[in-house]
C-alpha cells in the first residue's frame with residue numbers, strides 16, 4: 001500500500017460511528033430505485049472539516065455553505081431523479097434552504113386563547129411557503145430523497161465510497177454531482193493529539209499533508225459506468241479552465257463544472273472533454289432570485305439523457 005494513497009487513507013481512518021446505519025440506508029435506497037429503473041443522482045454538498053484534535057474542539061474548515069448542492073438537489077428532483085443528498089451537517093438542505101435564519105418563524109402567527117393555541121401561516125406568506133411545501137411533501141411521499149451527513153473529510157470519504165458501492169448496480173443511470181468543497185489537506189491521524197490543545201504548551205506548529213484525490217478510484221473502480229461530474233473551484237481566473245481540463249484529462253470523467261469563488265452564484269463554465277459552455281445569470285435573473293443551479297442541472301440532465309441514449313458512450317456539449 002503506497003504511502004499517501006487512498007487505500008492507506010481508508011486503512012488509517014476508522015469509519016464514522018453511524019457508518020453502518022448510513023450504509024444500510026444507502027443500500028436500501030439504491031436497491032429500491034434500481035428496481036424501478038429510476039435514475040439516481042448523488043449530490044455532495046458543503047465543506048469538510050479537518051479536526052485538530054481527536055476529541056475535537058478545533059478544526060480547519062472552508063467557506064462552503066451548501067448553497068450549490070441544496071439548490072441542485074431540488075432541481076434534480078424536478079427532473080425525476082431520486083436524490084442522495086450527502087451534505088455537511090448543519091449546512092443548507094433542500095427545501096429548508098428557502099427559510100434559513102428566522103424566515104420561517106416570521107411567516108407564522110400565533111393565537112393563544114385559553115388552553116387552545118393555534119399557529120397559522122401569515123396570509124402574505126402562503127404564496128411563498130406553499131409551493132416549497134408541496135414539492136417537499138411530494139418528494140417525501142415518493143421516497144425520492146435520502147439525506148446522509150458528514151462533518152470531517154474522513155467521514156466524507158467513507159460515505160462517498162459507500163454511496164458509490166451502492167450506486168454501482170445502476171451502471172450509467174447513476175449520476176455523481178460532486179459539489180462539496182473537499183479539503184485537499186489534512187493532519188495524519190497519528191499526529192492529531194487526543195485532547196484539546198493547551199495554550200500553556202505554546203503556539204502549536206501544524207503541518208498539513210495532501211489528501212489523496214478520491215476522484216481517481218471513484219471513476220476507475222467504484223462507479224466506472226456512472227456519469228461523473230466534478231467541480232473545480234479557483235480564485236485565480238487564469239487557472240480555472242486549464243485546471244478543469246487537466247482534471248478531465250487525468251480522471252477521464254464526463255464533466256467539470258468550473259467556478260470562481262467570487263462569482264460562483266452567477267457564473268459557471270461546464271467543461272467537457274469536447275467543449276465548454278458558459279452559464280451566466282443576467283442582472284434581471286439575479287434580481288428575480290433565479291438560481292443558477294436550475295440551468296446547470298437542466299444541462300447536465302440533458303447530457304446524461306444523451307449519454308444513456310447512446311448506450312453509455314460520451315455526449316457532447318453544443
Ligand code: PMT
Nearest residue numbers: 064065066067068179181182211212213214215230231233
Ligand atoms: O456551497 P457553496 O457556497 O454554494 O459553493 C459551491 C462550491 C464553490 C463549493 C462548488 O461549486 C464547488 O466548486 N465545489 C468543489 C470545490 C472543490 O473541492 O474544488 P477542488 O478544486 O478542491 O476539488 C476538485 C474536485 O476534486 C472536487 O469535485 C472534489 O470532489 C474532488 N476532490 C477533492 C479533494 C480530494 N481529496 N479528492 C477529490 O476527489
